[in-house]
Amino acid sequence: MAASWHTLPFEIRDIILGLICSNTNRRTTSRFASVSREWQMYFEPILFRRLVLGQRCIRDFGRIVRQHRRSMVEHIWLRVELFEYNCPRCECPEKPSEAKENNQIFTAVLYRLLEVLSTWSKGGQHGVANGGFVLELSVHSPSDTGHHFNYPFGKEVYPNRLNEQCTIDEYRAYVDVATRRPLHSLHGLENITLEHMIHDYPSLNKNAQRRFDIFLRNLGSLKSLSIYGDHKPCQENRYQPYGMLPFLGRTLADESHSFEHLSVAFLADAKDFFHDFWPGYSPTSIDISRSGVQRALFSRLPDSQRQALGNPRKSFVYERRLLREYKLVYGNEKIPCSIYKPQWPNLESLALTSSLLQKGTEIHAKAINHLLQAAAAAAMEMPKLQTMEIFNKGFSDVFVFQYCRSLEGLPTITLSSTWRHVPASDVLKAWDLVAHKHTGREIELTMKGLRTFFFKSHGAVVSILKLRRLILHPVSLCQFVYNHDYDLNDAFTYKVSTRLN
Numbered sequence: 001m002a003a004s005w006h007t008l009p010f011e012i013r014d015i016i017l018g019l020i021c022s023n024t025n026r027r028t029t030s031r032f033a034s035v036s037r038e039w040q041m042y043f044e045p046i047l048f049r050r051l052v053l054g055q056r057c058i059r060d061f062g063r064i065v066r067q068h069r070r071s072m073v074e075h076i077w078l079r080v081e082l083f084e085y086n087c088p089r090c091e092c093p094e095k096p097s098e099a100k101e102n103n104q105i106f107t108a109v110l111y112r113l114l115e116v117l118s119t120w121s122k123g124g125q126h127g128v129a130n131g132g133f134v135l136e137l138s139v140h141s142p143s144d145t146g147h148h149f150n151y152p153f154g155k156e157v158y159p160n161r162l163n164e165q166c167t168i169d170e171y172r173a174y175v176d177v178a179t180r181r182p183l184h185s186l187h188g189l190e191n192i193t194l195e196h197m198i199h200d201y202p203s204l205n206k207n208a209q210r211r212f213d214i215f216l217r218n219l220g221s222l223k224s225l226s227i228y229g230d231h232k233p234c235q236e237n238r239y240q241p242y243g244m245l246p247f248l249g250r251t252l253a254d255e256s257h258s259f260e261h262l263s264v265a266f267l268a269d270a271k272d273f274f275h276d277f278w279p280g281y282s283p284t285s286i287d288i289s290r291s292g293v294q295r296a297l298f299s300r301l302p303d304s305q306r307q308a309l310g311n312p313r314k315s316f317v318y319e320r321r322l323l324r325e326y327k328l329v330y331g332n333e334k335i336p337c338s339i340y341k342p343q344w345p346n347l348e349s350l351a352l353t354s355s356l357l358q359k360g361t362e363i364h365a366k367a368i369n370h371l372l373q374a375a376a377a378a379a380m381e382m383p384k385l386q387t388m389e390i391f392n393k394g395f396s397d398v399f400v401f402q403y404c405r406s407l408e409g410l411p412t413i414t415l416s417s418t419w420r421h422v423p424a425s426d427v428l429k430a431w432d433l434v435a436h437k438h439t440g441r442e443i444e445l446t447m448k449g450l451r452t453f454f455f456k457s458h459g460a461v462v463s464i465l466k467l468r469r470l471i472l473h474p475v476s477l478c479q480f481v482y483n484h485d486y487d488l489n490d491a492f493t494y495k496v497s498t499r500l501n
Contacts, residue, residue: 049075050075050076051077052077076135077137078135078138192222193473216251224259229266253272253292254291260347261348263352265351265353268352270371274371276342278374279373286337291312292342294322297322300329309325349470350389352389358397359417373427379434389402393461400417402415410439417449420447
């Protein structure tokens with residue numbers, strides 16, 4: 001006599017449902033949820049875990065995802081669709097009118113989604129899941145796949161299969177959208193990854209830098225920030241990106257004090273990030289516009305004055321008021337320049353680029369040593385640091401510096417370059433102090449040689465970094481790796497390791 005479904009042991013039924021789920025396309029899994037109440041309870045958490053929405057789906061999303069289903073949602077990907085376009089518009093930047101129209105579309109769609117999400121409670125039986133959910137935003141036009149594409153590989157088959165964590169589709173959009181304002185309202189935002197295509201346009205002005213300062217200050221919950229300035233290959237575009245945001249490094253040094261991960265590639269210079277730790281640096285005055293200085297002054301004021309002032313912010317009026325209140329307490333006493341120095345108590349990983357890392361004369365070698373020495377001094381203020389990488393890809397030179405703590409606590413510094421740079425003794429002593437502070441053990445030095453022709457683009461350098469999956473989105477990293485017909489492990493010509501003591 002054949003057994004019915006309900007006479008089977010629970011373990012057997014669970015195995016059967018698992019086999020159905022693993023051997024069925026996710027798009028057709030939804031039909032199984034309508035078989036019975038038991039099947040619905042099994043398949044709905046799988047179906048509602050990751051949702052992909054277009055602007056036409058938002059109303060149905062609000063109607064269907066109700067009550068207990070809200071706690072099942074872990075990831076929402078909103079794909080905003082823009083208008084189609086034709087040749088030869090595909091090779092030209094947006095016109096101001098087009099940018100305005102695209103911004104309006106994006107803002108309106110995002111507002112509609114946030115309007116639905118605002119009705120969700122934070123907890124309880126019908127609230128969101130513990131820890132909240134990931135909200136991913138992307139913009140595209142249906143014409144993107146049929147027109148100009150800046151990374152033609154010249155290959156017929158793309159062998160890499162996107163996994164579940166990889167939500168980006170196989171098209172790539174280059175539309176500039178207004179994301180700054182919506183991000184201000186996302187007070188619980190913890191992670192931002194931004195990959196920006198750099199074209200040959202003029203450097204951003206001070207107003208753009210100021211807006212970026214304000215943007216970072218409004219994201220106090222942020223724990224991880226990755227900004228990558230995408231480039232055409234160096235042979236096609238010799239544009240030097242480091243002057244684009246000259247004070248971005250100092251801004252990030254101030255605003256990353258609560259970060260766990262930070263990476264900024266080809267948009268800021270590490271020498272600016274480590275400015276306060278530069279060998280021989282002795283400031284004669286303070287910069288009241290820096291948020292770190294403001295926080296230091298603010299912390300020294302009585303509670304009544306702090307309540308009247310409000311939290312530190314990017315404002316000329318606020319800066320004058322802060323100085324005035326400080327003088328009311330301390331008189332004309334000069335503010336000590338040592339009142340503030342950046343600290344990163346939670347930072348575990350850091351990746352930066354620097355234009356100083358290039359082959360040249362003894363002056364260039366001295367600048368590299370100063371940069372590495374400043375990085376060591378900053379690392380002394382990072383008690384949880386596990387990995388730091390500083391790198392550069394010039395027209396014909398590649399340089400990578402790495403500091404790593406292994407799971408066993410073994411601290412190492414690795415210098416990989418297309419020329420042989422021998423670090424100065426002051427650099428080695430500085431990093432040995434870092435190793436002893438972090439692990440109580442001496443540092444190990446490893447030097448590797450690199451072949452220039454293996455690195456056709458800036459992104460190819462990222463492929464050999466330990467933090468590559470934090471620096472670039474998995475899809476972008478996959479593109480760079482696929483663009484090489486050879487194994488990047490063969491890019492190394494030699495390897496020498498030694499203990500300092």
